[in-house]
Each structure stands twice: as C-alpha cells, then as structure tokens.
Amino acid sequence: MNERRAHILDLVTENYISSAHPVPSAVIAQQLQVSSATVRNDFSMLEERGYLKQPHPSAGRVPTRLSYDRYARKFIPPFPLPPGQQEFLASRLKGVHGDNLLQQIANVTAELSGYAVVVSLPASDELYAHEIHLSALSDSRVLAVIVLENGLVRQLMLELNPAPSNATLNEVEHSLRQLTLPITKVPVALKDIAKRVEAELARTFLALAKAWPAMNPARLFSQGLSNVLAEPESADPNFVRRVVEHVEQPGAQKHPTNKDEDNLMIFLEETLALVSARLNLGSSQAELLLLGPMRMRYPQTLMIAHGVTELVARRT
Secondary structure, three states, rough: OOOOHHHHHHHHHHHHHHHHHEOOOHHHHHHHHHOOHHHHHHHHHHHHHHOOEEEOOOOOOEEHHHHHHHHHHHHOOOOOOOOOHHHHHHHHOOOHHHHHHHHHHHHHHHHHEEEOEEEEEEEOOEEEEEEEEEEEOOEEEEEEEEEEOOOOEEEEEEEEEOOOOHHHHHHHHHOOOOOOEEHHHHHHHHHHHOOOOOOHHHHHHHHHHHHHHHHHOOOEEEEEEHHHHOOOHHHHHHHHHHHHHHHHOOOOOEEOOOEOOEEEEEEOOOOEEEEEEEEEEOOOEEOOOOOOOOEEEEEEEHHHHHHHHHHHHOOH
C-alpha cells in the first residue's frame, strides 16, 4: 500500500470513529487538498483489497475489520497517560484495597474511557492465606475473615450453635497461623487437626473446613455498560447481546488480532472491539477488559488500559 492510500485509510477510519457515518470522498479530498476523483480511485483500490466497504451505492465508505486491525496496531505500545489523568487515576485508587480496589479500577477505567469495563479475577488454588481472624457475631454464628497473600479479603460465615468462647476462637486462630498451605489444601488440613484436638476446638475446625470451599470463587467487577448502550451500534440487538455476554462472561473464548505485546491484546468481533490487559496483583493476576464498538477510540483506550495496569503494578 502506498503512502497516500495508507493516509487515506487512516483518515477514513478516524472520521468514521468520530462520526459513525460513512465518509464521503469529498471530505477526504478536502483534508488532503486533492481532487475527489483521485480519492474515489483510491477508495476503489482499498475496497478491492478489503480495507473499505460501501454500505450502499450512494454512500461514502466505512472501514472493515481489516482496516480497524491495521489502525489499532499502530498504537501498541501506547502513548503514556497525560500527567493529569495519571494524577486522577492515582487519587481514585489511593488507599483502596481488596475487592474494593478491583471495583474501583472498573469504575475509574470506565469513567476515563467512556466504554464498558470488566475486571475479572479467576479462582486461584495456589494462593496462601496470610491471616485468618475469627469473631463471634451471635450465639450461633462466627465470622471468619481471611486475608489472602495478594491483599484480597474473603469472609466466611460459620454456623456454630452454641458459638465457641473467645478463648477457643483465639486458640483456633493461633493454630491457623501455623498453617503454610495453598488454600486448596486447607480443608483437608483442618479436618486432620480436628482429629487431634479436644471436642470444642474440633467443632470449630470442622465448621471452618465445611465453609472453606465458598471462600475462593471467581470474581467479576463491572462498570460502564450504559456507556456502550449509548453508542449508535446499540440499535443492533446482536451488538447488545455480544456486549452483555462479555460483561457476564469475560473469560469467554476470544481470538486476539495481535500478539501479547506490552501486556495488551485487541479482539475484534463483528461490530464489537475489546481491549484486554493483565492486572498483576501480587501473586495473582486479573484481567482488565474494555468493551466498545469496533469504531473504538483506540489510541485513548489502549493508553488508558496500559496506564491503569502500570499504576496497579506499582502499587503491589
């Protein structure tokens, strides 16, 4: 592709991203200071090569998936976030931890990008519990608060009637601090301990072992669905269906258009675009997913995704 046609292709893509309307040759001709006939000839060549299409005979041109793919790749690695946005992001995440941090990441990324955002954290059986605290809430219920090594906090409700004494809970906590096992192996260890201690302690260990499997589900945090539903593409029920599917199941199979460069991946599906990035949370890894129409504002979106992951990495 020669330089002029490459430039025309970029202009058509950028004009369509901003307007959502087919781009006439006259608009490109005016921007390049060339004749409309020259642009129409280039349009025809770009159509033949699969980069542009014409919705109907009297319309201008719109980019194809191939064109968006080419355009988006130009912005990896992305530009750094402007200092103002870096400060805004840092201030919004300052002092926030655990699940609240993941939700706040979704909130601020949706606010900055104007798209839907999902943060997903898969279950991880290899994590270790850093701390476990037990406290009686009533005569028949005990709250277990588990702080994982990645800083996330989980809570389990134990049904114990009557609730153990504070002295018993303190003794159980002391024993739990001696455990250095991945969380997937903790229930078996608790049952083994219960066989060797007196009845009141055993009852507490067994209740914790019973409740433990509910402690480590996959977690989803989303924000900004209304941003995407405000786009013109939302008039298409299939577009809406695909967006909702990815919000509800962000781990669904996706096929990247680019290699995993600079921690960013781009997925183009029919009329939908997705930008995925890894969030490193200590020993755990979450996914940051931004969803929008295929005419996504790629330079800004990739820059925001990369800026968020860099800031989160510096925090951990």
